Amino acid sequence: MVRFKNRYFLCEIISEDLHFQQSIDEWAVHNTVKNVVARMHGDFGLACCSIAFSVKYLNAYTGIVLLRCRKDFHRLLWSSLPFITHLESRNERYRCSFNTLHVGATMRTCQKFLIHHNRNQLLVLLRNCTSEADRQAIQKSVQSCKFVGEEQYNSEDEESKDEESDDSMK
Structure with a gap:
């Protein structure tokens, strides 16, 4: 049996809008990150990052999010995160940016x-x-x-x- 290795990105979502915290959800983060990867790296980058990409943890109050992707393609995701300028949630667009705090091999190290x-x-x-x-x-x-x-x-x-x-x- 083969074990697939993953990388976990611990990121901080920075936004000046106070209503942003109330409306953020995992699907908004998931879709925004996938759209940015597609914009930066095309269909190949989107396909590579979509294989095991998921939002493992989201704390809307602190703006902390934990993203998981495959180890082989984590650099594609990592290079795309600085280009996030907004999140769309509930038909509203909020200006924000992602600050990568830590990249780890396990959720435990990120915690x-x-x-x-x-x-x-x-x-x-x-x-x-x-x-x-x-x-x-x-x-x-x-x-x-x-x-x-x-x-x-x-x-x-x-x-x-x-x-x-x-x-x-x-």
Whole structure:
């Protein structure tokens, strides 16, 4: 039996429209990405990327999307993503762009990267925080960021990084 290898693209959908979050769905992302691949690479690129292409995860509130395609043709998809300028959903067109955060071989590696990315984003929010109540709420969120089943960090290097970042935020 042959195992087909896939690549997973963890992307962030960036849009200035507030109504965009309420109307985004998996089919809109799926169709938009396939249309852009067809526009950039023609029928050959569309056929190659359509074999195992799917939207595995979409969080409309954060704008995070996880796309899957075959390993052999992932460069066709990767080179097409910067050319997405809008999404069409429910007969409306929303201006947006895709920011590729991570390309991984498994969904698990993408999930781990997303947790670390979100944790870093929370730390940035913590630095810009003005009130003490907000600061404590964000610190609690940062401490709760971990992968299910992931062991606690035991490395002294990572503990020292956390201590340094906590000291720099005070």
